[in-house]
Amino acid sequence: MDREQMIRIVRENMPERRWKHTLGVMETSVILARLYGEDENRAETAAILHDVCKFWPVEKQAETVRESGTDTDVLDFDKELWHAHAGAWIAAKQFGVEDEEVLNAIRYHTSGREDMSKLEKIVCLADYIEPSRDFPGVDAIRKLAETSLEQALIAGFDSTISFLLAKGKRIYPLTVLTRNRLIRELEV
Numbered sequence: 001m002d003r004e005q006m007i008r009i010v011r012e013n014m015p016e017r018r019w020k021h022t023l024g025v026m027e028t029s030v031i032l033a034r035l036y037g038e039d040e041n042r043a044e045t046a047a048i049l050h051d052v053c054k055f056w057p058v059e060k061q062a063e064t065v066r067e068s069g070t071d072t073d074v075l076d077f078d079k080e081l082w083h084a085h086a087g088a089w090i091a092a093k094q095f096g097v098e099d100e101e102v103l104n105a106i107r108y109h110t111s112g113r114e115d116m117s118k119l120e121k122i123v124c125l126a127d128y129i130e131p132s133r134d135f136p137g138v139d140a141i142r143k144l145a146e147t148s149l150e151q152a153l154i155a156g157f158d159s160t161i162s163f164l165l166a167k168g169k170r171i172y173p174l175t176v177l178t179r180n181r182l183i184r185e186l187e188v
Contacts, residue, residue, distance in 0.1 A: 001095050006048050009095075014055050022051055024130030025123070032122040036149060039119070046105035046123045049095060053086040061086045070107070077172045078164075084110045112157065112178030121149045128156040135159070150182045157182070 011019050026047040033043035053061055058079050064086035065075055074081050088107035091097040105123040108116065112124055129142045129152070137159050144152035157179040164171050 003045070003048070006045070006095055010048055010052050014051065018051060018054060021130060021132055022048065024132050025050060025126045028126035028130045029123055032126055032145065032149070033119075035146075036118060036122065038122055042099060042102050042119055043105075043122050043126075045097065045099075046102045046109075046119065047126060049087060049091045049097070050106050050109045050123060050127060051083060051087065052090055052095075052106075053083040056083070056086065058082065064089055071174075074111070074172065077170055081110050081172055084108065108174075108178075111172050111174045112153065112182075113174055114177050114181040116178065116181075118149070121153055125149060125152050125156065128152075128159075148186075150186050154179060154182050154186075 010022065014022070026044050029043040029047040030040045032038070033040045053064065056064075061079070061082040062075055065072055065082055068085060068089035070089070071085055074085050085107055088103045091106050092103055097103055101117050101119045104113070104117065105120045108120055109124045109127050113120070116124070125141075125145055129138060129145055137155065141152050141155045141159070144155055157175060160175065161171055161179070
């Protein structure tokens with residue numbers, strides 16, 4: 001499927017405010033890819049599809065995650081994580097994406113994972129810092145993104161974990177493992 005078809009289908013299946021977010025993630029992913037020497041087209045493809053399932057009913061998201069057979073433990077945690085895993089499956093099955101790194105960038109854009117590729121880091125970070133995001137600390141994370149994907153992602157995960165702790169929510173263990181791995185990467 002070509003880029004324009006992908007964009008048309010994704011845009012038709014989300015509200016305008018989420019499409020604005022997707023455009024921001026696309027733009028930010030391309031900027032970060034250029035800055036960090038990653039393929040801009042791959043980054044943009046992952047960004048286009050990263051929220052493809054975001055507005056599906058949660059039952060359909062859960063069914064898709066179970067069908068994928070990948071990281072089904074995510075279903076024991078916050079529903080906000082499910083769309084990413086469902087989206088990777090749909091990207092492969094309905095949009096014909098075969099690039100495993102692109103699929104992983106979609107699958108792990110909310111939680112991260114240990115041993116993230118540069119492309120996965122870029123899409124995850126772009127989702128945090130795209131221009132329409134407005135939360136305490138986002139400008140500091142944007143500034144960190146100019147010099148270090150890892151430092152910016154750690155700050156993003158710290159923000160997410162702090163938010164979840166303040167709300168008394170469970171934290172997906174993969175997010176903690178990701179944060180720890182990023183810190184280890186910086187220590188080497």
